[in-house]
Structure formats: structure tokens, C-alpha cells
Amino acid sequence: MAAELLRRGLSDHRRALAAWCVGIAAYVALVAAIFPSIESSPDFNKLVESYPDVLKSLFGIAAGGDVTSGAGYLDVELFSLMLPLLVLVLAIGSGARTLAGEEDAGRLELVLSYPLRRRDAVLAKGAAVAAEIVTVCVVVGIAIALLDPLVGLDLALGRLAEALGALAALGLVYGWLALAVGAAWPSRAPAIGVPAAAAAGAYLVSGLHELAGWLDPFRFLSPFWLVGSSPLQSGADARGVLVVVVAAVIVLLAGALLVERRDLETP
Amino acid sequence: MLEPAAIDTVGLSKTYGGKVHALVGLDLRVERGEVFGYLGPNGAGKSTTIRLLLGLIHPTAGRASVFGLDTRTNGVRARGHLGYLPGDLRLSDRLTGREQLESLASLRGSVDRALRDELCARLGVVLERPIRQLSRGNRQKIGLVQAFMHRPELVVLDEPTAGLDPLLQNEVRALLRETAAEGRTIFLSSHSLDEVQHVADRVGIIRAGRLVDVDAVESLRERALRHVTITFAEPADPSQFAGLDGVRVVSTDGAVLRLSAPEPAMDGVVKAAARYRIVDLVSQPADLEEIFLELYREGDDGG
Numbered sequence A: 001m002a003a004e005l006l007r008r009g010l011s012d013h014r015r016a017l018a019a020w021c022v023g024i025a026a027y028v029a030l031v032a033a034i035f036p037s038i039e040s041s042p043d044f045n046k047l048v049e050s051y052p053d054v055l056k057s058l059f060g061i062a063a064g065g066d067v068t069s070g071a072g073y074l075d076v077e078l079f080s081l082m083l084p085l086l087v088l089v090l091a092i093g094s095g096a097r098t099l100a101g102e103e104d105a106g107r108l109e110l111v112l113s114y115p116l117r118r119r120d121a122v123l124a125k126g127a128a129v130a131a132e133i134v135t136v137c138v139v140v141g142i143a144i145a146l147l148d149p150l151v152g153l154d155l156a157l158g159r160l161a162e163a164l165g166a167l168a169a170l171g172l173v174y175g176w177l178a179l180a181v182g183a184a185w186p187s188r189a190p191a192i193g194v195p196a197a198a199a200a201g202a203y204l205v206s207g208l209h210e211l212a213g214w215l216d217p218f219r220f221l222s223p224f225w226l227v228g229s230s231p232l233q234s235g236a237d238a239r240g241v242l243v244v245v246v247a248a249v250i251v252l253l254a255g256a257l258l259v260e261r262r263d264l265e266t267p
Numbered sequence B: 001m002l003e004p005a006a007i008d009t010v011g012l013s014k015t016y017g018g019k020v021h022a023l024v025g026l027d028l029r030v031e032r033g034e035v036f037g038y039l040g041p042n043g044a045g046k047s048t049t050i051r052l053l054l055g056l057i058h059p060t061a062g063r064a065s066v067f068g069l070d071t072r073t074n075g076v077r078a079r080g081h082l083g084y085l086p087g088d089l090r091l092s093d094r095l096t097g098r099e100q101l102e103s104l105a106s107l108r109g110s111v112d113r114a115l116r117d118e119l120c121a122r123l124g125v126v127l128e129r130p131i132r133q134l135s136r137g138n139r140q141k142i143g144l145v146q147a148f149m150h151r152p153e154l155v156v157l158d159e160p161t162a163g164l165d166p167l168l169q170n171e172v173r174a175l176l177r178e179t180a181a182e183g184r185t186i187f188l189s190s191h192s193l194d195e196v197q198h199v200a201d202r203v204g205i206i207r208a209g210r211l212v213d214v215d216a217v218e219s220l221r222e223r224a225l226r227h228v229t230i231t232f233a234e235p236a237d238p239s240q241f242a243g244l245d246g247v248r249v250v251s252t253d254g255a256v257l258r259l260s261a262p263e264p265a266m267d268g269v270v271k272a273a274a275r276y277r278i279v280d281l282v283s284q285p286a287d288l289e290e291i292f293l294e295l296y297r298e299g300d301d302g303g
Ligand SMILES: Nc1ncnc2c1ncn2[C@@H]1O[C@H](COP(=O)(O)OP(=O)(O)OP(=O)(O)O)[C@@H](O)[C@H]1O
Pocket: A265, A266, B016, B017, B020, B021, B022, B040, B041, B042, B043, B044, B045, B046, B047, B048, B049, B087, B191
């Protein structure tokens, strides 16, 4: 019965999701299409090396990494910033809309007057958010795998899968955080603001902790640091990904418990 | 053991944000098979009471139960017996009426499809157009269908006929009467006594969060004053009538005398009038609306 909310959630967002998939796939294709010209210009490595350390560390350009290799190039151009950013925007938007947004619009009133537990409603909506994130990551994976032979990226497919798993884990933790904040407080603004701010902070910690020593102890709190940067070159940190997924589950369960205690907002 | 009532509240109270006392110590029992009208002006606490019954909000004090199931601890089972029409109905705008009802049916789990189709036909629900294109009344119809389509034991309706034209209001009243005739229970809120007096067995009147009166519609009617207009052949002495218990002389206009009188005083009025030659006598029951307004005013004095 709560499964209807999963179905409804996916169906309500299907247009937005389709648009995201097309947009991200197009962006991936564009980035891939530029690769042959990067590959053939050995000066590019030198140029990148001359970047200030702050930029290098923010973009996950590891010492000894090779940005003219397919894996190095995609790590810098896609997996260090753009893909997490796009997936997070989708995940946070969807997590905030599906509960807080519905409540703001007064549509939860009727749904929660039906004989289902609120916490099951939250879990069903969490499943819908997860399904959207996985869909986008799979589309990205397919796009990259199809483009690989065309532009000669020469990727290891296992590494690609790891990178996508890490990407999905990041989406999940912030998407479910948005859902959980909406479950705890009846408003869409904090459901977007809290996870967005948390993600921005975590991203900076992950990128800059080596340069700013005082940030170093906080790196364990950053999902970006936990899953590992440059996943196509050095693989994702499997344990880190697991920790992030467990954190996401805990956040979602907390939301499912908190939603029971409070009043539903008057429509 | 006594069979649990359809609705039973004990000291049910709701305070919003620590200062708005929307409902104060409501003790109310609605029996099975009853149609109960819940009346009050804007902001009286009607929707608050209803949302407490559905477990959408939690009481600050007291408790409420539906068929003996506490709405807080046993809310899911309690809601299984309920059909609810929100006062401010918001549906999924992009869905068509049919999709919306289908989705709600899946959410409910069990729905009597034949009954749903019958209700849709009876109310003339527009099924094939997106809900955002529908008028307010047509949305309200969808809300009504979903409240009845699983044949609930208790139907809770927050201002059900708002936005409906008079023909549909009648249809809805007929639906309410039939539901009650099957032994099921109806709790409906309204601003207007007129709207519920033809369907309700009892009414409760709430004002500023407090229940000020619960009475059978019949006895409210008895309390109602009659407007009596007597036309005499020649002017009569009004003081003969003014002395009767509860009678008030409204106006004397030549040979035409206007009085207001409660039902028990009618015998005395007619006997006093009979001493004169009478051309015409008209007695009209006061609109229940007047009693209602009277009670509102009484409430005003109190708080
Ligand atoms: N979420 C809320 N937060 C604060 N105050 C609220 C909230 N919901 C309702 N109130 C207040 O509680 C009081 C009772 O409101 P309620 O909606 O129960 O009235 P009502 O009888 O249904 O009125 P109406 O006939 O206008 O629908 C009002 O003063 C209202 O402003």
C-alpha cells in the first residue's frame, strides 16, 4: 500500500528525471568529445601542473596523476565536481520535493489520512529517491561505456562501476538527508538548504584538508573524502562507500522516526 | 461490555505553538449510525478537531478514539475505518480524476470498485481531464468519492458541500442519509445550521475552541421561536400577549400584531387572540439560523 507512494513518487518526477538523464548524458558526451584533442597535446599536463595547489586539490588532481589519460581526464572533468554536483542537485531536489514539497502544497493531508504509517510513507519515498539516483548513475555509466571505444578513453570497466557506485552513494546520503529534514520539519526551504550547505562544506573539507591543516580531523566527516577522489584512476574506497551508505540509511531512519512525532502542517 | 462509540473524545485539547488554544477540553461522544453536525464560525476549531481524529495532528491534552481505537496509539487501524474529506482539498494536479482515484485506491489497498463507479456516476465526476483543469466543485466531487469509495464505517467530512451547486448539495445530503440508514456514522462540519439540519440527528456547536452546546436538531427546533403574525378585524390590546411567558411583541401596526413565541406559549397566544375577531393568523418557525446566531452571541458574552 505504501508501495503506491513509491510508484507515485517515481511517476510524478518522471519528466524531471528524464530531462536530467538527457542533460547529463549530453554533458558527458561533450566532455568525452573533447578528449581526443587533450590526449594529443602533451603540454596539457604541464599546464595543469602549473595550477595553484588549491585548484588542484579541489579538482582531485593527484600528484603523479595523468590528466591526458582517459581515466585521469574524466576524473578531473566529471567525477571530481560536475557529476557529483549534478547528481546532488537532482537528489536534494527530489528528496525535498517528495515530502516537504508535497506537505507545503497541502497534498500530504489526504495521503496521511489513509491507513498507512507515516514512517512507511517516508521509507517508500526514500526508495523512490534512491531509484532516481540509481537511474541517473546507470545512464551516466552507459553513456561513458558507449563513448569509451569511440574516443579511446581506454577505461577499466570495473573502475567505472566503482566510480558510479561512489557517485550514487553521495547522491543517496544528501538526497535522503533532504527527505529526512523534510520529515522532521514541515518546510521545503530547510530540506534543500541543510543538505546543500552540508554538501558544500563536505566538498571543501575533502578538497582542502591537505592545505588547511586544521580541516584535517574533519575529513572523516566528509562523504566526498570517504568515497575517495579520482575513482577512475585509483578506484573508489569500498569501505568509505559503505560508511556513506550506512550513514544515509541512518539519516533516513531518523527521518522516519521524527515524522511520527510532529504535527502535519495545516494545508 | 459497552460497544465503543464511533467517536469518543475525553478532554481533547490542542494548543498551537503554546499560545493558540484552538480546542479546549472537548468531551464528545458520537454513536454509531448517527449523523453528527459540527457547527461553528471561522476559526472555531472544527478542522482542528477533525485533524485530531485522523491523527494528522497530536493532542496537547486528552485523547480521542474511533471505534475504541486510540487515534494516537492505534492510528493506522483507526484510519482503516475512516473516510475523510479535507476542508481544503489538494489533489495531484497533473493526474486525471481517474488516475487520482486509482492511486488513492491502491494506497487504501481495498476499494469497492463497483461502489466507486456508482458514486462517480451519481455525482457526475469528471474523470478524464487533468485535475488542474477542473473547477472547485468538480474537485470536491473527487474528494467526496474517495471518502466514500471503501464503504467506511465512519465518514468525516470537513465542509463537504463547499463549492457545490444546490442540486449537488441535495445529492450529497441524500448520500449522507443513505449512509446513515446503513448504520454507518457521519461527522460533518459546517458554518451553517441550515446546511446540516436536514441530515443531522444531533449538532454540536463550537466557538473559540469550546463546545458550547450539543443538542438534537429536533429539540433545537423546539427551542426555536415562532414568528406569529395575527391580523385582527379591529386593533387588539398588545399587553394581553406581552404578559404570556416567553412571548415578545415585535410590533403593532394597526390591526396587525407581530409576536415571537416559543412553542409551549403557542396555546396561550391562540387563546388570547380568540377573544377578538381574527382575519388571519400566520405562524412561522424561526429559521434555525436564528438560534444558532443566538448561541454564537451567548458564546460572545462568555469569552
Ligand atoms: N497550524 C496552525 N498553527 C497555528 N494556529 C493554527 C494552526 N491551524 C489552525 N490554527 C488556529 O486554530 C484555530 C482553529 O482553527 P480551525 O482550522 O480548527 O478552525 P475552523 O473551525 O476549521 O475554521 P473554518 O471554519 O474557517 O475552517 C484558528 O484560530 C486557527 O488560526
